[in-house]
Structure formats: C-alpha cells, structure tokens
Amino acid sequence: MKRLTATLVTSIATISLASAAASPGDTLSKAYLDATSHRLFGRTKLAERSLRQVAAQSVSTVEQASAKELLLDEFYFRPGKYRQYLHLADSLNFGANFYGTAKLLAQQPPLQINMTGDSLQLPFKLKNKAHVVVTVLMNGKPVRLAVDTGAQLTGISNRAAQKSGVKKLVDTEIENYNQKTVPVWLGLADSLRFGGLTIQNLPVFVSSFPIPGTDGLLGWDLLRQFVVVIDYPNQRLTLKKSKPDSTLNANLLGGSKPMLLLPGPAKANLLLQLDTGDNGSLCLSPLGSTKISSYQTGRRLGFSKAIGQSLRIRWEKYAKNLTVDVYGKSQRFKRTLFFDADSDIGMFKRDGMIGGGAFRKGTLTLDAPNHHYDYVPE
Numbered sequence: 001m002k003r004l005t006a007t008l009v010t011s012i013a014t015i016s017l018a019s020a021a022a023s024p025g026d027t028l029s030k031a032y033l034d035a036t037s038h039r040l041f042g043r044t045k046l047a048e049r050s051l052r053q054v055a056a057q058s059v060s061t062v063e064q065a066s067a068k069e070l071l072l073d074e075f076y077f078r079p080g081k082y083r084q085y086l087h088l089a090d091s092l093n094f095g096a097n098f099y100g101t102a103k104l105l106a107q108q109p110p111l112q113i114n115m116t117g118d119s120l121q122l123p124f125k126l127k128n129k130a131h132v133v134v135t136v137l138m139n140g141k142p143v144r145l146a147v148d149t150g151a152q153l154t155g156i157s158n159r160a161a162q163k164s165g166v167k168k169l170v171d172t173e174i175e176n177y178n179q180k181t182v183p184v185w186l187g188l189a190d191s192l193r194f195g196g197l198t199i200q201n202l203p204v205f206v207s208s209f210p211i212p213g214t215d216g217l218l219g220w221d222l223l224r225q226f227v228v229v230i231d232y233p234n235q236r237l238t239l240k241k242s243k244p245d246s247t248l249n250a251n252l253l254g255g256s257k258p259m260l261l262l263p264g265p266a267k268a269n270l271l272l273q274l275d276t277g278d279n280g281s282l283c284l285s286p287l288g289s290t291k292i293s294s295y296q297t298g299r300r301l302g303f304s305k306a307i308g309q310s311l312r313i314r315w316e317k318y319a320k321n322l323t324v325d326v327y328g329k330s331q332r333f334k335r336t337l338f339f340d341a342d343s344d345i346g347m348f349k350r351d352g353m354i355g356g357g358a359f360r361k362g363t364l365t366l367d368a369p370n371h372h373y374d375y376v377p378e
Contacts, residue, residue, distance in 0.1 A: 042371030116196030130279035130356035148277030156216030224368035278355030288351030
C-alpha cells in the first residue's frame with residue numbers, strides 16, 4: 001500500500017497529455033497542468049478552481065477551449081448539474097458539447113437516489129467468465145444489467161426500454177468501446193429499484209447491446225455514488241454508502257471514466273482505464289506498449305462486438321506473459337492485447353485498459369467518492 005502511494009504522487013510527469021489539449025507550438029500553462037493533475041487525482045475543488053482560471057483567460061487558445069470543455073462536461077454535465085451547466089456555458093459564451101441535452105434534462109424531474117440502510121447486497125450471475133449481471137426492476141419490470149464501470153451512463157436495450165415504458169427524450173450519439181460514435185436515444189426511467197436502493201428519474205441511453213443474456217449496463221454514473229464491492233468467487237455485489245476517509249490512498253483516478261495508475265513491468269507507470277464491462281484482462285495502447293519491457297508477441301483470431309456495431313472478426317496482436325502490480329499484488333497476464341490507436345481520457349492519453357477478467361479470482365472494491373480502490377485475491 002505504501003509503495004503504490006509513493007508511485008502515485010511522483011508519477012504525474014510520466015503521464016502524457018492528450019493531443020487535443022494543445023497544438024504544436026502551444027505552451028501549456030501551469031494553471032492548466034495543475035487543473036488536469038488535480039482532476040486526475042481527485043482533488044475536485046482545486047481542479048475546478050484552476051479550470052475556471054484558464055477558462056476566464058482573455059485570449060482564446062486551444063488550451064482555453066479544452067479547459068472549458070473539461071470543466072463543463074466533467075464537473076457539471078456528468079454529475080447531473082444541468083442548470084448550473086447551462087448557466088456556466090452561457091457565461092463563458094461557449095458552444096458546449098451537451099448543451100441541448102442538458103437543456104432538455106434540466107426540464108425533467110431531478111434525479112433522486114434513496115438507500116434504506118447503509119448497504120445492500122445482491123447475488124449476481126457471472127456471464128462470459130467476467131460479466132457481472134444483476135437483475136433489477138426498471139419501472140417495475142425486471143431487467144438484467146451488466147455492472148460496467150466503462151459506461152459513463154446507464155443504458156438499456158430497445159426491447160427492455162419498450163417493455164419497461166422508458167420515456168424517450170431525444171435522439172443522440174455516444175462513443176462505444178471501439179471509440180466509434182454511434183446513434184442512440186436518450187430516455188428517462190421513472191424508477192430503478194434493487195434491494196433497498198431506489199433511483200428515480202434516471203437518464204438512460206437506449207441502443208442494442210453486445211453482451212448476450214443482458215438487457216443493458218449499470219453504468220459508472222450510478223456506481224460512482226457508492227462503495228462498490230464485487231466478490232467474484234462468491235458472486236455477491238455489495239453497494240455501501242461512502243464515508244469521507246482521508247487515510248485512504250487516492251489510487252482510483254479520473255472522473256466519469258475511472259482510471260488506475262499501476263506500476264508497469266519495466267518500472268514505468270501505466271495509466272489504465274478500468275472497465276468491468278470488458279470480460280478481458282489487460283489491453284495496451286501504442287503509448288502503453290512503449291512503457292513495457294521486452295516481450296514476445298503472438299497473433300490470434302479475435303471476435304468483438306460493441307454498442308451499435310455488428311460482430312468484428314480480425315487478427316489481434318498480443319504480448320505474452322506480462323506481469324503487472326495490481327494494488328501491490330503481482331499478476332501475470334497470459335495474453336495482453338494491443339489497441340490499434342491511442343485514446344484520450346479526460347485530456348490524458350490512456351496507456352490501455354484493465355477489464356473485469358483481471359479481478360475474477362478475488363474481490364474488487366471501488367470507492368469513487370474517496371478515489372480509492374482495493375483488490376484482494378481469493
């Protein structure tokens with residue numbers, strides 16, 4: 001635990017800023033670098049203050065536009081502060097990404113989350129080796145949702161939306177697993193209930209879903225509100241109310257897309273997106289592949305599906321037998337796949353992704369309000 005903390009506080013210089021943050025010849029200001037660092041490490045108030053400083057600059061720059069986008073999307077739209085989002089976008093005179101959607105959602109009844117007691121526990125079914133699937137009631141109708149930290153918003157299938165009477169609000173688009181923009185529609189569920197938890201007036205996106213035996217995804221928009229404990233061997237999901245605890249390591253990074261910063265096999269830190277909706281284990285981007293030691297490669301025929309896309313069949317390149325520290329525990333990954341391209345996560349380039357398959361032999365705990373995660377092998 002101590003070793004990982006030291007890694008986190010000294011590693012920000014090793015993380016690459018996304019290309020969207022600055023064009024060639026631009027110089028990134030200290031305020032902007034401070035803001036992105038604060039946000040990544042969960043220092044929310046400091047991040048917002050620094051982003052507002054950059055957004056208020058009198059000279060228009062790519063950096064200023066990036067700061068406005070990050071401030072509005074991550075600190076206002078994703079947490080559901082739609083009226084504040086609209087007010088800030090207007091005051092900044094900025095054509096915000098989700099302005100029309102926020103305006104529509106601001107006119108709907110507000111989201112309400114109520115939990116009876118301090119925690120609840122649900123059994124789940126494990127599908128495709130690592131997909132955690134729980135049955136909940138949406139508008140009183142049972143739906144099967146995969147617990148998916150990689151989904152920024154909870155989503156359901158067209159069939160489930162029709163069955164449960166979800167109200168359609170607007171046609172829109174999302175970015176799927178393959179970084180492709182696909183059409184969906186945004187709806188409003190009157191209620192989502194499981195155990196002693198009731199969620200009212202929940203925005204959901206509606207599309208086709210690639211995971212067999214499920215009706216949709218329980219996304220990070222809801223999961224980040226709680227302490228989430230996934231006991232894979234015993235197939236139990238626990239949600240708890242989070243209590244402020246300054247003694248916990250801030251090792252669960254990012255905002256609407258959770259990130260883990262792990263020591264890599266060559267003592268280079270890997271910034272990995274956490275996606276429990278992926279039943280694989282470890283994938284690396286081109287950037288991440290430069291941070292690992294020498295390795296042997298292989299090729300295999302791979303099959304994948306993503307929201308709004310049909311089945312893809314292609315040859316995949318992978319590294320053999322990589323070892324990575326996951327919360328102080330060394331894990332050996334038999335096959336580590338490579339992404340074709342880098343991807344930007346909140347103005348940073350991710351080094352790859354770690355999926356549910358990496359944790360299915362133990363218990364994974366995610367405490368987003370305290371920016372903390374833990375993993376205990378069985």
